[in-house]
Amino acid sequence: MSLTATDAPIGDDVDLTEKTVEVAGRSLWQITWGRLRRDRTAMLCVWIMGFFIVLAIFAPLINHLVGVDPYTPDSSAISDNAGQPYGPWAGASRQHPLGVEWGTGRDIFAQLVNGLRISLLIAFAATVAAVAIGTVVGIISGYLGGRTDAFIGRIIDVMLSFPSILLLLALIPVLDDRFSQIGLEGNAARVLAIILVLAVFGWPYLARIVRGQVLSLREREFVESAVAMGSSTTRILFKEILPNLWAPLLVYATNLLPGYIAAEAGLSFFGIGILPPETTFGSMLGNSLSYFLLEPSYLFIPGTVLAILVVAINLLGDSVRDALDPRAGRN
Amino acid sequence: MSTSVSVYVLRRVLSMLLMLLLLSLIVFLLFNVLPGDPARLTCGKACTPEIIEANRHRLGLDMPVIAQYWEFLKGLFVGRTYAANSPDPVQCSAPCLGYSFKRHAEVSQLIKDGLPCTMWLALGSFIIWMVVGIGLGVYTALRRGRWQDKSVLGVALIGYSLPSFFIGILAMFFIVIKWHLLPYPRYVPPTEDLSKFLQTMILPWIVLAILYAAFYIRLTRSQMLETLNEDYIRTARSKGLPDRTVIRKHALRAGLTPIVTSAGLDLAGLLGGAVFIEAIFSLPGIGSLALGSVTDSDLPVIVGVTLVAAVFVIVANLVVDVLYAVIDPRVRPS
């Protein structure tokens, strides 16, 4: 199951810290970027991702320019009998470029663009949160060692043995309920609940990787010399160790992101994601099944966009990994 | 030698038990302290304040949380009686994971009922993904950089990227509903009707296997590439040993350990229920039980399934670690 990316094949076979230190002159970032620039697939993925991000950020503006919006029903575009859109491809026309929704006549293009915005917001926020938690916990665990390390290690073990999908499904309504008790209602509460739960099940694996990296960094000369010079712990952690961690973090993040996009789709698909009137990939897909035999475009439009987006990010993640560590890659 | 192994095993088992305790506490607290009101959640349709209070008492939710946890633990070992003072007490025999007033059944019984189906699902797809994953992994490693390698990796990437619920739905709607290539899934145990069983299981097996196969292709491939670069393999090859022998006898064997580790854990994870696949193909397994209990807010079942699923993973972890220790003495801590 790809609900979370915790089973992703990373970390174990990536040991990046060595090169970070050894390369002098050009920074690792420059080298990596240089390699990516030469990788055509990677650049294509960058463009695709960039395109979707721009689409998401400017969704309201784009909808305004096209002359559609995701909320307004259009009774004139659907029949009286069963709310079926007039015309093929869900009644695609100049007015509604990708057709309209069955039963309401809301515009599919507008819903798609709007849904993209929500999906990416959730996925990015959850990724950032998971990476932040994982990094902090991993650094603490690895640097302090001893009992703290053992305790955190146990917590991570427990977290990783949970059936995360089941807990995702079970906890979101529960958190939602909690938020509504403190006055946070509607989609704000729902989106926050989704982000939180996704992040909570995303960090443990990363924490384990970071811990491993920190353990090996701690023994290295530049850290030892910093310790000898009497630098404070905070300074060592953030000035010496953190900058050497960004490579595994980046790889992990590019792995987490598509997993979260898919996860959000799954949640909305099963009706515990976003609330109406908002729609996302998942709710559009869930809806599409009803009309599968009569109007396949409902399934294929959001399905294709979702697939392109997720594949592109995964592919980019692979390329980044290869660029960072050519030895483990496919060249 | 053997004493140190058994000491290690003993220590690991003890730490596992400790972890199970911690885990059960977390699960218990998560669902009993965090959410709004579990008594209300158990009440469902015919809900009035009186029924909520009655249910609270019947489930023992009017006790302090720690007392509830203690009751829960006790129930695991000696069983427990719900609503002991009421005219109609409900017995739950050990190991008691709780009692579902929604389904009028013991949670352990519900899990027992769902386990065979989930087990068949996991086992079948496990075989498919291991064969396909390792086979194609070796194949792509040998064809590295050629078109075969690239196309297999491309397909694997797509299989790995797409959400499994999406693949499942495509399979169900196209293969079953539109093209009638298979009958509608209707689960029967293999002992009852083998051909019906296979017809029902083949799609879920494949759909589930796609995701894992994609992962194992990549894993096997990278393992192979690494070992193929090792000196002793190069030597073997330069000595003119046939590729087949080199791969089977040396390269694959050396790279197998991480694959087996992850396979064990993945299989264990699946035994806790493949929620989406079971739901889409209407399989009466643990995943369906879990999903149903989530939509019904059937708290005792959610807690029970979560725990049992976690136990599978933890035990698998232990087994893998112990096997390592037996095979490879370096792993053992001093």
Next chain:
Amino acid sequence: MGKTRTRIGLVAVAAAGALLLAACGGSSADPGTSGAPTAGPVAKKGGTIYYLTNADQFQTLDPQVSYTGEDLAFFNSTLFRTLNAYKFSPDAKEGTSVVPDMATDTGTASDGGKTWTWTLKDGLTFQDGSPIACKDVAYGVSRVFADDVIVGGPTYAIQFLDIPSDADGSSAYKGPYKKTGQALFDKAVACSADGKTITFHLKLAVPDFNYTVTLLAFSPVPAALDTGEKYSNAPVSSGPYMVKTYQTGKGGKLLLVRNPKWNQTSDDYRKALPDTWEVDFGLDTKVIDQRIIQSTGADSTAIGLSLEPESLPIVFVSPTEAQPQYTGRALSTLDPYVSYWAFNMVKMPNLKVRQAIAVALDRNALRKNAGGDYAGDFGDGVIKPNMGIDYAPTGLWDTLLGKPIPPTGDPDYAKQLITESGAGPVTFTFDYAQSPTGDKAAALIVSSLARAGITAKPNPIEPGQYYGIVFDPAKSHEMMKAGWGPDWPNASTIIPPLFTMNGGFDLSQYDDKAFNAEVLAASTEPDRAKQATMWQNLNKEAVAKMLVLPTIFGREQRMAGDKVSSIYIWPAYGSWPYAEMGVIS
């Protein structure tokens, strides 16, 4: 009485958001029945009928708890016999008339309707072969009183039987498990010495008590085999079938096989044609529709419940006519239910605001979303035309709101009403049972009310928990979706439950002394024609005060496989006529 949970134990249907309940079609003929029962090939004994459902389980198999129309019909046809039952017929009048089942006749009333007597037929047995006697029927009824174990069933027995109440309003009899007040019960439900005759003593005259005993709550249970809470999963059958396996959840099934001890000579009510009934749980509704439409293999003897809106254009030419290839096995009829939005009178006390919401709502868009012409007509109250004499148009959309309101709503007039109300900007939250169609309806409500400057916030609730939450005053919001069908063809099973506090389904939390008095007067009115007029007026009053916002007088579409016989909607429950159905070989 004081039992306020009378009719709450019902199932929320996710898609329709409607309540299913024992219901009667009433007397007016429904013009829109397509595919009237065909005289085609006759079914023989044998075969299996597959009942495909989206539900993960039956709410209960316990006869005293069962209270959903479809469930009552199914279990009355297969597992549990009752003293009286509804006649099998597609005709609205005939199909809601009572006939004897376990009894020799439909019951004798005396003492002005305060005493009712039935005599049992010979040769009645449970599935273990033990004979069914008066004490078993009495024991079954007594279980209803154990409201700490038997939760959620109809409580007419508690309301009607002549047993005094305690100070807190609950019955002095506490059920067969506690046995407190057992003597009181044994006096109210008396058995003759030979165990053949059962007599019910009621505390008030109930002229239609012969309808009340059709409920499964009045079916027999052998005391020795009662397992209390767990009886729900393995009830003892008195009918032609018995439970072989019952596994809940997705992929689970209920398998009913023939009861060898059932005796056809004692039962002229049920045909019992198929050898087995298999109920398959947890199927996707779209998958169910597809399977029945295609009707291949085992699916040719499958039946389903309501078709999804999107299946309708495939199956029907128009709301009254099936596609030629499906004629005879696809049905489209008025169902017994009214769907409406209930206003919480406590949280929404301003009449003008409630009216403004009704006025602004784009009912046309909502109806299209529900299936357009297939979904039914615009509703104007809580009593439906197929209730017969109790129905009269209320004029809600023509005059009651001050001027005619078009189906698409009148945002300007709504704004005017809000100004008149003096309430300022209106913001409120509405509850509904989550489903794809429900989500779309919610979006339509948000957008159409926004036209009048009203901010509506949707609150979708997990269908399984829906009524549990909206009946909790602390959790329910200003407006909530609901549906209701009558228990038998008298608005006494509609108006009192919906609009009085101890009626059991008062989502509006309406408790008005004058209104209560009018309801009491109508309930006890002996002249049926006069009573009908009184119900008509109360119905009008309820919408004039905007206690509820009626949306649609629903139609329902159903379909069965092409090898199933007796395909019609049984008006008694708005259900399949299960005991009549068989497999055509």
